[in-house]
Amino acid sequence: MxxxxxxxxxxxxxxxxxxxxxxxxxxxxxxxxxxxxxxxVADSLIQRYVESPITHIAAIDARGFLLGSVLAYELNKPLILVRKAGKLPADVISETYSSEYGDCVVEMHRDALKGGEQVLLLDDLIATGGTFLAAARLVKQLGGNVYEAGAIIDLPDLGGSRKMQDADIPTYTLCAFELDE
Known part of the structure; x- marks a missing residue:
């Protein structure tokens, strides 16, 4: 192939x-x-980030965990879990956002970052951008910087990658699907 x-x-x-x-x-x-x-897929993302200044990988619940764990291992970077509300056991910070399915909440452990880190956000796809933007707000609350939002798929017709770019969050995806594909 x-x-x-x-x-x-x-x-x-x-x-x-x-x-x-x-x-x-x-x-x-x-x-x-x-x-x-x-x-x-993993090798393409690893090659993109191997010489980047990222210090942490924040994987978004749940399909982002699949890629996030592989990249964290291969790049020797700490993995941060961005989870749906009520799934993390320690002290958390939370963000509410709207998705194509309704209002949702994501959380991150309060001690995941100390400040000044360069964080790669990672999920399987970019749709409306709500989850990525909420995860970015969590990173910023803890003093980190979002280096980039990476995914396998972009759904540009839903406007998420545009919203993230408007929020000064660079995006990178391996492919895109239009609504009629």
């Missing part, structure tokens, strides 16, 4: 009307079922 945007896209399964009518869910499980494709 030659690795490029089109081979990634061929391994992302569209699920119409999930989790609600009118939403096309982009299922990355077929990508993870291909060891070669998963290695190529």
């Amino acid at each position: 030659i690795f490029d945007e089109y081979s990634i896209k061929s391994l992302v399964r569209p699920i119409p009307d999930f989790p609600k009518a009118g939403v096309t869910f982009r299922d990355i499980t077929p990508l993870y079922q291909s060891p070669r494709a998963m290695r190529m």
